[in-house]
Each structure stands twice: as C-alpha cells, then as structure tokens.
Amino acid sequence: MKNRAGTLLLVALFIGIASGLAGAQGARYQLRGWKWAPGDDASRAAAAFDDSSWSAVPGKIAPGAPGAIFWLRTSFTVPADAPPRLWFLTNRAGFALELYVNGEYAGSRGRLPPDYDLRSTRCDTILLPSSQVRPGQSLSLALRCAYRGDSVQVPDYSIGDAAAQDFELGTVNFWNGRLYEILSALCLFLGLYSLAQFIFKPSEKAELYFAVGLFFIAFYLLDIGADVWVFKAVWSHALARASLVISMMFLVPFFTTFFGFLQSRAITYTSIGVGAAFAAAFLVNSGNETALSTVFSLSLLPMMAAVFLCAFMSLRAVRAGSREAWPIVIAVGLSIVLAAYDSYYTIAGILPFAWLQGFAFFAINISIFIALSMRQAKLKSDLEIYAAEVEAKKAELAHSLSRLGEAGEAAAQLASRLDEAAGTAVGAAEAAASRSARIGQDTERQAAEAREADRLVADFAASIGRVNENLASQAESVERTAAAATELSQGAELVAQSIEGTASFTGGLAELTGSGEKAASALMAAMERVSAASAGIGEIVDAVDDFAERTNLLAMNAAIEAAHSGQAGRGFAIIAGEVKKLAQSQAERAARIRDSVAEIQGRIGEGSREAESLRQTLRKIAEGSAEAAQRLAVVRRNTDEQKSASEEISSSMEALAAASAKISEEAGRQAEYSQSVRGSVAAIAESAAATRGSAQSIAEDGSGLVVAVAKLRELTAKASELTAALSGWHEASG
Numbered sequence: 001m002k003n004r005a006g007t008l009l010l011v012a013l014f015i016g017i018a019s020g021l022a023g024a025q026g027a028r029y030q031l032r033g034w035k036w037a038p039g040d041d042a043s044r045a046a047a048a049f050d051d052s053s054w055s056a057v058p059g060k061i062a063p064g065a066p067g068a069i070f071w072l073r074t075s076f077t078v079p080a081d082a083p084p085r086l087w088f089l090t091n092r093a094g095f096a097l098e099l100y101v102n103g104e105y106a107g108s109r110g111r112l113p114p115d116y117d118l119r120s121t122r123c124d125t126i127l128l129p130s131s132q133v134r135p136g137q138s139l140s141l142a143l144r145c146a147y148r149g150d151s152v153q154v155p156d157y158s159i160g161d162a163a164a165q166d167f168e169l170g171t172v173n174f175w176n177g178r179l180y181e182i183l184s185a186l187c188l189f190l191g192l193y194s195l196a197q198f199i200f201k202p203s204e205k206a207e208l209y210f211a212v213g214l215f216f217i218a219f220y221l222l223d224i225g226a227d228v229w230v231f232k233a234v235w236s237h238a239l240a241r242a243s244l245v246i247s248m249m250f251l252v253p254f255f256t257t258f259f260g261f262l263q264s265r266a267i268t269y270t271s272i273g274v275g276a277a278f279a280a281a282f283l284v285n286s287g288n289e290t291a292l293s294t295v296f297s298l299s300l301l302p303m304m305a306a307v308f309l310c311a312f313m314s315l316r317a318v319r320a321g322s323r324e325a326w327p328i329v330i331a332v333g334l335s336i337v338l339a340a341y342d343s344y345y346t347i348a349g350i351l352p353f354a355w356l357q358g359f360a361f362f363a364i365n366i367s368i369f370i371a372l373s374m375r376q377a378k379l380k381s382d383l384e385i386y387a388a389e390v391e392a393k394k395a396e397l398a399h400s401l402s403r404l405g406e407a408g409e410a411a412a413q414l415a416s417r418l419d420e421a422a423g424t425a426v427g428a429a430e431a432a433a434s435r436s437a438r439i440g441q442d443t444e445r446q447a448a449e450a451r452e453a454d455r456l457v458a459d460f461a462a463s464i465g466r467v468n469e470n471l472a473s474q475a476e477s478v479e480r481t482a483a484a485a486t487e488l489s490q491g492a493e494l495v496a497q498s499i500e501g502t503a504s505f506t507g508g509l510a511e512l513t514g515s516g517e518k519a520a521s522a523l524m525a526a527m528e529r530v531s532a533a534s535a536g537i538g539e540i541v542d543a544v545d546d547f548a549e550r551t552n553l554l555a556m557n558a559a560i561e562a563a564h565s566g567q568a569g570r571g572f573a574i575i576a577g578e579v580k581k582l583a584q585s586q587a588e589r590a591a592r593i594r595d596s597v598a599e600i601q602g603r604i605g606e607g608s609r610e611a612e613s614l615r616q617t618l619r620k621i622a623e624g625s626a627e628a629a630q631r632l633a634v635v636r637r638n639t640d641e642q643k644s645a646s647e648e649i650s651s652s653m654e655a656l657a658a659a660s661a662k663i664s665e666e667a668g669r670q671a672e673y674s675q676s677v678r679g680s681v682a683a684i685a686e687s688a689a690a691t692r693g694s695a696q697s698i699a700e701d702g703s704g705l706v707v708a709v710a711k712l713r714e715l716t717a718k719a720s721e722l723t724a725a726l727s728g729w730h731e732a733s734g
Contacts, residue, residue: 025165028089029082029143033152036061040144045100047140051071061246062151066288070095072143075157080135087125087165088141088587091155092176094118094289095147099126102140106459112146117232118289121224121355122177123168128159148234149289155296155351180225183362187218191370209254210368216247216303217365221358238286242279245359248306249275254368255310257323259317274302286428305337307332307364322377324371332369335360521615524608545590555580597722 025515043049051073055061063070078086088099088106095119096110107126110118132139160168190215196206223240255266278299285291311332317325338360345352455687558576 006707022470025167026165027161029076029079029159031074031076031157031159033433034072034157035074036072037068038064038068038070041071044071045105045142045144047102049140049142057154058173060151061154063145063147066148066290067116067146069112069144072145072154074141076139076141078133078137079141082133082135083161084126084130084133085162086133086159087161089126089158089160089164089168090126091157091168092121092123092156093155094120095145096224097146098144100142100144101132102131103142104129112702115226116146116234117146119149119227121180122227124169124639125165126162140615146507147289148287149291149293151290165167171395172353175228177225180221180358182225183358184218184221184225186363187365189222189367191215191218193375194372197461206254207251209257210365210372213247213250213254214365215363216243216250219243220247221362223356235283235286237290238282239279239685241292241296241301242275242282242306243259244296245278245303247361247365248274248303251364251368252306255313258371259313259322261313261316271306278302307335310364311336314592324374327367327370327374328364331363331560334363337362355465378557404643524612524615528608542594545587545594547586549581549587552580552584623636 002660034057035051036057037044037051037054052075057072061070088101090109096108096112096116098104098108098112104127109124110116110127128139128714156460158164194207194211194214198204198211203205219240220243223237223243249271252271256263256267278295281295281298282292285295298596312330314325318329330404338356341352342355342357342360345355362580363475556578558579561578562570562573573717
C-alpha cells in the first residue's frame with residue numbers, strides 16, 4: 001500500500017514538473033509555399049534548382065512505394081530583426097529528412113532508408129548555417145525525405161530562435177516524448193508489482209491480467225517516447241503499436257474478475273484472441289506506416305468497446321455500493337473526453353500541442369491501480385477487524401479450552417466408571433449365559449420327565465382298560481352266579497368253581513389296583529420333581545430379571561453421565577440406550593418364562609390332585625378287592641352251607657355287582673383323569689420347549705450384551721484417549 005501511494009505521489013510530481021516546463025514559445029517564422037516531387041536526385045538540393053514544375057503540397061502527399069525518396073522545397077527570407085542564430089523546427093513530422101540550406105547540408109531528422117527510423121511524436125531542430133543567416137538574406141530550403149508508407153501528411157515547418165528551439169526540445173518533447181517514457185517506467189513498475197502480488201497469491205488472477213496489460217501499455221508508451229525505435233527494428237514498432245489494443249483486451253478479463261460480473265472463459269479467450277489477431281495484423285503490415293495507421297484506427301473499435309464495457313461494469317459496481325469503482329468511472333469518463341479531443345484534431349486535420357490518447361489509457365490503468373489499492377486498504381481494514389475478532393475468539397478459545405480440560409477430566413472419570421460398569425455388565429452377561437444354559441438343561445430334563453410321566457400315564461390308562469375288561473368279565477360271572485344262585489343246590493361244584501374264579505379275579509384285581517397305585521405314586525413323584533425343577537427355573541428367572549433390572553439401572557446411569565458430558569458423551573448415550581433396550585428385552589423374556597413356569601406349576605398341581613384322586617380310588621378298589629376276597633373266603637369256607645345261605649349268596653352277589661359297577665364307574669373316571677393328566681403332561685412338554693427357546697434367546701441376548709459391552713469398553717478406551725489428547729492440548733495451549 002505504501003509503495004502504491006508513493007507511486008501516485010511520483011506521478012503527481014512529474015506532472016507538476018511538466019506543467020512548470022511550459023514557457024514562452026519564442027519567435028517563430030512559418031514556412032509557406034512548399035512544393036514536392038518524387039525521386040532521388042542530389043541536384044535538387046542546389047539553390048539554383050528549378051522547381052517550378054513541382055507540385056504544390058496539398059497537405060497530404062503520396063510519395064510512392066513505402067520507403068521511397070522524395071523532395072520538398074521552399075524559400076525563406078531572413079527577417080531584418082531576426083537573431084543571428086536560427087533553427088529549422090521540424091515539428092512532429094511524419095517522415096525522416098535531410099535539410100539543405102542553399103545547397104549546403106545542415107542536418108537531419110531520423111534516419112533515411114535503408115536504416116529507416118522515425119519518431120513521429122517528437123520534435124527536432126536543425127541549426128541553420130550561420131554563414132547563410134543574414135538579415136534580408138533569401139534562403140533556399142530543400143528537404144530530402146523518406147516515409148515508410150503510401151501517403152503522409154506534411155506538417156507545418158517553421159524557423160525559430162533559441163527560445164523556440166528550447167520550447168520544442170524541452171516542453172513539446174517532454175509532453176510528447178519524455179513524459180511517455182516516464183509513464184512507461186511507471187507502468188512497468190506497477191506491472192512488476194502486480195505480477196509479484198499474483199506470484200505470492202496465485203488465486204488473484206485479476207492481478208495477473210492487470211500486470212500483463214501494464215507490460216503491454218508500457219511497451220506502447222516506450223515506443224512513443226523513445227528517441228529511436230525499440231530494438232531499432234520495424235517489427236518492434238509494429239508490435240508496440242499492437243500493444244495498446246492487447247493491453248485493453250487484457251483489461252476486459254481483469255474487470256470481469258475484479259467485479260465478479262460476466263466472468264467466463266469465453267470472454268477471456270475472446271478478448272485475448274482479439275488482441276492476438278490485431279497483433280498479427282500489425283506485424284503483417286509492419287513495413288507500411290500507412291497500413292499500420294489503418295490497422296490502428298480499426299483497433300480503436302474493440303478498444304472503445306472494451307472501454308464502454310469497463311464503464312458499464314464500473315457503473316454497475318458503483319450502483320452496488322463498491323467504492324473501488326469510483327476511480328475507474330472517473331478515469332473512463334476522462335479517457336472518453338481525451339479521446340474526443342484527439343478525434344476532433346484528427347477530423348480537423350490539425351496537429352495539436354500533444355496527442356492525449358496515451359494519457360487516456362494510462363489514466364484507466366492508474367485508476368485501476370488506485371482501485372486495487374483501495375481494495376487492499378479495505379482488505380487491510382477488514383483484516384485488522386478480523387485480527388481483533390481473532391484475538392477475542394482466542395480469549396474465548398482459551399476459556400473454552402479451560403472448560404474443555406474440566407470436561408476432559410469429567411469424561412475421564414466417566415470413562416473409568418463406564419469401564420467398571422462394563423466389566424460388571426460383562427460378568428453379569430456371562431452369569432446370565434451360564435444360567436440360561438442351566439435353564440436349558442433343566443427344561444430338557446423336565447421334558448424328559450414329562451415324557452416319562454406321559455408313558456406312565458399311558459401304562460396306567462392301559463391298566464385301567466384291563467381293569468374294565470376284567471370288570472366286564474366279572475359282571476358276566478356275577479350274572480352267571482346270580483342265575484345259578486337259584487340252582488345252588490344243584491351246582492355246588494359249579495359254585496365252587498365260580499368262587500375260585502371270583503377269588504382269582506379278586507387277586508388279579510388287587511394286583512392291578514396295587515400296580516395302579518404304584519403308577520399313581522410314581523406319577524406324583526415325577527410331578528413333584530417337575531414342580532421342583534420349575535421352582536429352580538423360577539429362581540433363575542428371578543436372577544435374570546434382577547440382572548435385567550440392574551442392567552437397566554446401569555444404562556440409565558450411563559445415559560445420565562453421557563448427558564452430563566455433552567457432545568463428548570453422545571456415543572456413550574447411544575450405547576447406553578442399546579443396553580437399556582437389551583435389558584428391557586431380557587425382562588420381557590424373563591416375564592414370559594415366569595408365566596410359563598407358573599402355568600407349568602398350575603398344570604402340575606392339577607395333575608398332582610388328579611393323581612392323588614386316582615391313588616385314593618385305587619386304594620378304595622384295593623380295599624374293596626380285599627373285602628371281596630375275605631367274603632369269597634367265607635363263601636369258600638361255607639360252601640357246604642350254600643344251600644342254606646343262598647339268600648346270603650344272592651345278597652353278596654348283589655353287593656359284588658354294585659361293587660363291580662362302582663369299580664367300573666371309578667375306572668371310567670380314572671380313564672378321564674388319565675386323559676387330562678396326559679394333556680397336562682403335553683402342556684408341560686410344550687412349556688418346557690418354550691422355556692428352552694426362551695433360555696436360548698436369553699443366551700443369545702447375553703451374547704449380544706457381551707458384544708455391546710465390549711463395544712462400550714472400546715468406546716470408553718477411545719474416550720480415555722480423547723480425554724488424554726484434550727488434556728495434552730489444553731496443557732500445550734495453556
């Protein structure tokens with residue numbers, strides 16, 4: 001920023017100096033009556049040469065092929081009040097020349113072919129021979145000229161004194177030459193400065209476009225102000241004239257990038273392509289100054305289009321509130337005024353004191369430089385504000401780091417507690433898995449005992465069936481005995497056989513009832529074992545339920561601790577939620593197992609009551625069988641008294657028939673009880689299968705819980721590492 005301000009001050013200083021150089025123009029004598037003729041003939045320089053056949057100069061002449069030699073002649077009478085020293089003032093002539101005064105060589109301006117060189121923007125003076133300068137003396141002035149073009153405008157030549165010579169070589173050449181060299185040096189410096197800005201910050205492409213444009217405008221201004229052509233080559237002069245349009249074409253992508261409007265590769269490539277096309281046109285016509293002037297006039301069209309486009313974008317930026325656009329708007333307006341000034345003198349065919357087109361384009365570039373400086377100043381101000389904000393944020397960050405250290409310590413404690421809780425959860429999960437395995441074993445054993453009970457009940461039902469068959473047979477025997485009771489007297493032997501059959505039946509019935517009572521006892525013992533196993537399952541379910549409740553409490557505590565830890569504990573909160581879901585799932589499965597066990601115990605209670613009823617019934621049958629056996633024994637002992645006791649035998653047969661009916665009724669009831677017991681046993685088997693599935697689910701959930709706890713421990717370890725890193729960072733920043 002300081003460099004740019006110093007550069008602007010330097011520009012103002014040079015302009016002030018240039019203004020101070022403007023002084024008196026001295027005494028001048030305008031030369032009139034010029035005649036011209038093409039061709040190269042040394043005799044034309046003589047004072048006595050007859051030029052009456054020559055053509056008068058109309059203003060613009062066509063000497064022929066570019067570089068052709070032609071002559072100009074006129075006469076001048078030295079005024080009586082003329083000083084002793086006079087100079088031929090060449091003005092800003094468009095061609096090189098050699099001056100002959102009364103046939104005597106006086107000097108030259110520029111170089112004639114083949115070493116042609118011409119500074120059309122600079123003045124020169126040639127001292128007239130003192131021997132020829134006398135008041136009232138008539139002088140013959142002959143100019144041997146050359147111009148590398150098809151046509152050329154003949155300037156206004158004059159004779160002047162020392163003051164006029166000083167004015168031409170000082171003031172006029174400064175404004176039309178030296179000042180352009182100064183501006184060229186400034187543009188070169190600014191271009192190098194912008195290029196350095198781009199090198200240090202490649203993202204600033206606007207600086208690159210501006211730097212390239214400045215390099216080309218510097219070359220153009222140097223060609224205008226230098227004493228001779230740059231590199232002393234025709235092509236360099238052509239390229240220098242092309243540099244103006246190239247410079248303006250590079251300003252288009254600069255403006256689009258700087259203002260961020262119409263920014264596209266198409267515009268950039270089109271602008272550079274237009275500049276390259278005109279550069280090629282200038283180089284192709286480098287040997288013809290007239291053609292170069294025509295190409296230069298054509299190049300004014302894209303240059304003015306670029307100026308108006310830049311003006312449009314600048315005005316748009318001003319409307320958007322951009323202060324950096326104001327210098328550019330002012331410079332563009334000034335350049336339009338200066339262009340109108342040059343256009344007026346061009347159309348009028350008058351040579352102005354100074355052509356201002358170079359100043360116009362320099363004004364645009366210097367305004368861009370000012371705009372960049374303003375933007376950098378604004379960026380610097382924004383940077384200072386940002387630095388202040390950074391300092392404030394730094395203080396906040398230090399406070400946050402302090403709080404972060406405290407949070408890190410809390411997180412470390414939480415991680416330690418979570419690690420302990422995870423260890424406890426792992427132990428509980430392993431215990432749950434072990435208990436689930438035992439539940440599976442117990443349910444398998446319960447299922448085996450249920451199958452054994454079903455087998456015993458089936459045998460008992462088969463025994464009852466045989467009892468029913470025997471009872472049916474006994475009923476037939478009783479009927480036969482009742483029928484034969486009336487014939488006791490005739491069939492004592494038959495009665496004895498019947499008594500033997502009855503005794504045999506009674507013994508078989510006693511054996512059957514004893515076997516049935518044993519089966520009922522075994523069934524009750526099996527049911528008691530199933531009930532005991534169910535009680536063990538209930539204890540395990542209580543333990544699982546207690547484990548689920550403790551896990552749920554642990555998950556709640558972990559969620560609370562994670563909430564206290566804020567952002568750092570979000571991961572712990574997720575794991576705690578998953579653990580809580582697993583605990584709830586275990587609790588639900590434990591409840592289902594508890595319900596299944598309760599149902600099993602209820603069924604077992606019903607089976608026990610049915611088995612007890614069956615055992616009591618069989619005991620009654622056994623007692624009835626014993627009583628019947630005793631009676632048969634009495635009958636058997638009193639066989640000989642059968643005739644007299646036929647009525648007693650009949651009543652005994654009736655009692656036996658009633659007992660048989662009762663036994664048959666009890667046997668039917670026991671068959672129903674057996675079917676109910678078998679249904680209960682089947683339900684027990686189904687409950688055992690469900691219990692075994694629930695135990696497997698609990699084992700699987702326990703495995704999942706172990707995995708989740710392992711992940712929780714990994715997260716705890718990572719949290720510990722993060723806490724250590726945060727603590728280290730806090731200590732380092734502190």
